[in-house]
Amino acid sequence: MKNTFILAVISTICIIYSCQSAAPKTTASTFPELLMRSKIIGPENEMAYMLDQYNGLTTKITNNPADQESKLALAELFMMEARISGEHGHYYPAALQMINEALDHELKAPVAYRAMLDKASVLLSLHQFAEAKIIGEKALALNPRSADIYGVLVDANVELGHYQDAVTYADKMVSIRPDLRSYSRISYLREIHGMVDESISAMKMAVAAGYPGMEQTEWARLTLGHLYERYGMQDSAIIEYSVALSERPNYPFAIAALSDIYAAKGSQFKADSLNDVAIGLIPEVSFYVTRANREMKRGNVSKAREMTKEILEMFADDEKAGHQMSLEMARVQLSLLSNPDEALAYAMKEYAVRPDNIDVNKILAEIYYSKGNLSKANDHLKKALATGSKDPATVCLEGLLLSKAGQTADGAKILKTVFMDIPYLDCSYCETARAIVL
Numbered sequence: 203m204k205n206t207f208i209l210a211v212i213s214t215i216c217i218i219y220s221c222q223s224a225a226p227k228t229t230a231s232t233f234p235e236l237l238m239r240s241k242i243i244g245p246e247n248e249m250a251y252m253l254d255q256y257n258g259l260t261t262k263i264t265n266n267p268a269d270q271e272s273k274l275a276l277a278e279l280f281m282m283e284a285r286i287s288g289e290h291g292h293y294y295p296a297a298l299q300m301i302n303e304a305l306d307h308e309l310k311a312p313v314a315y316r317a318m319l320d321k322a323s324v325l326l327s328l329h330q331f332a333e334a335k336i337i338g339e340k341a342l343a344l345n346p347r348s349a350d351i352y353g354v355l356v357d358a359n360v361e362l363g364h365y366q367d368a369v370t371y372a373d374k375m376v377s378i379r380p381d382l383r384s385y386s387r388i389s390y391l392r393e394i395h396g397m398v399d400e401s402i403s404a405m406k407m408a409v410a411a412g413y414p415g416m417e418q419t420e421w422a423r424l425t426l427g428h429l430y431e432r433y434g435m436q437d438s439a440i441i442e443y444s445v446a447l448s449e450r451p452n453y454p455f456a457i458a459a460l461s462d463i464y465a466a467k468g469s470q471f472k473a474d475s476l477n478d479v480a481i482g483l484i485p486e487v488s489f490y491v492t493r494a495n496r497e498m499k500r501g502n503v504s505k506a507r508e509m510t511k512e513i514l515e516m517f518a519d520d521e522k523a524g525h526q527m528s529l530e531m532a533r534v535q536l537s538l539l540s541n542p543d544e545a546l547a548y549a550m551k552e553y554a555v556r557p558d559n560i561d562v563n564k565i566l567a568e569i570y571y572s573k574g575n576l577s578k579a580n581d582h583l584k585k586a587l588a589t590g591s592k593d594p595a596t597v598c599l600e601g602l603l604l605s606k607a608g609q610t611a612d613g614a615k616i617l618k619t620v621f622m623d624i625p626y627l628d629c630s631y632c633e634t635a636r637a638i639v640l
Contacts, residue, residue, distance in 0.1 A: 234293075236280075239286075243454065244417065245450070259275050259276045259279065260276065270303075270304040270309060273301075273304045274320055276300050277297040277324075280296045281293065284327070289485065294327055295524065297320070297324050301321045305318075312345070315341050318337050318344070321337055322338040326354065328524045329525060329526035330524070330526060331358050331362050334354065335358035335362065338351060348378070352374050353375055353384070353387060356372045357387070363558025368391060369391055372391055375387065382409075382419065385404050385407040386408040389402075394589050396589070396590035401429060402429050405426040415450050416450075417450065419449075420446040420449055423446045423449075424455050427440075427443045431459075431463065436626065440463055457479050458486070458489050461475075461476035461492070464476065470496075487517065487530075490509055491534065498537070498538060510538045517530065517534075529562065529565065532546075532552070532565050532569070533545070533565060535548060546570075550566075564595075564596050564599075566578075566582040567582040571602070571631065576606055579599075587600065594624050597620055598620045598627060599631060601617035601635060602617070602631055602635045617636075617638055621636060
């Protein structure tokens with residue numbers, strides 16, 4: 203999912219303060235649990251460090267229930283562990299519990315700011331973008347000199363389709379603190395506006411600004427690899443994914459990315475083996491969606507449908523935790539369940555909240571194309587391309603729609619360029635598009 207990167211970056215504020223949805227109130231003996239990881243992910247001592255932090259913070263709160271800053275530090279630890287372990291359904295409600303308990307008290311401005319920053323970050327992870335923006339703006343009023351809150355507002359405005367506001371906040375953020383978090387947001391905004399080379403340069407700066415092996419650094423490196431892969435530089439992508447794995451052993455997202463590379467190269471056995479490893483490390487739903495789509499394309503419909511049932515169960519668990527899943531559900535309904543009407547219903551829920559978001563408009567264009575409504579598909583495609591995005595799958599759909607509308611020469615020209623640059627481009631309509639230019 204394209205927005206996966208943004209939602210990952212927002213939580214890197216996590217435990218930097220502590221390196222030393224109604225939920226039950228915390229008592230001296232009741233805290234949300236820190237789940238033990240079933241496998242080693244990252245440095246061998248990382249889980250021990252997290253456990254030490256957890257024990258230290260819960261002891262502080264037990265001894266002093268009025269210690270609101272320790273509650274926020276515990277919430278930030280939960281936010282980080284959600285990223286690392288993939289146990290979103292457990293950790294985001296846990297984080298919100300601790301944040302809301304702190305917010306229930308009268309807080310001094312610095313602590314209130316931190317609580318609002320944390321809450322807005324969790325809401326972004328739960329795809330509650332409008333709510334995150336509102337809280338983020340309140341936090342900004344308390345502390346307009348912190349780079350972190352500008353990052354939250356960049357992310358919220360990107361997801362709501364307010365791209366000019368996002369650029370303004372990103373410029374402010376990088377002027378305050380040029381680091382991994384600000385460079386990565388600059389990179390994403392540049393890609394949105396079709397500045398691919400500049401986006402890659404900014405993400406290189408983000409990686410260079412991070413400490414090798416830390417989760418947020420390797421996420422930035424992974425995202426750099428995705429940029430290379432998306433725009434036809436597969437060999438460079440492999441290098442970044444491999445380095446990420448060497449710096450952070452068993453990094454599941456890098457393993458999944460290498461799986462995608464092998465799938466694109468036609469090495470299905472190797473691709474599936476790596477996908478199995480990634481799934482065995484963390485319960486990340488996108489790994490299951492990827493595998494189900496592969497099975498569907500191979501004609502293994504029963505296997506794909508079996509996995510789809512599991513995916514829908516995972517979506518339901520996420521929704522219980524407050525995660526808004528309409529866009530993801532629309533994609534699954536379209537690609538795995540072949541149900542464009544249901545896909546449209548889910549996509550329109552997102553469109554009602556963020557009608558200018560390019561990803562929402564892209565899926566709507568795909569849905570209307572699948573339904574044979576080329577006029578509606580074109581309307582949403584124009585909005586998907588309004589920022590100047592050069593996303594290859596979106597541009598491919600542009601060429602396909604032009605060809606279907608009788609502008610065969612223009613459509614073929616676009617498609618030839620796309621497939622010349624990215625011969626391995628894979629999308630639901632790519633084979634139809636390829637047939638036009640072959």
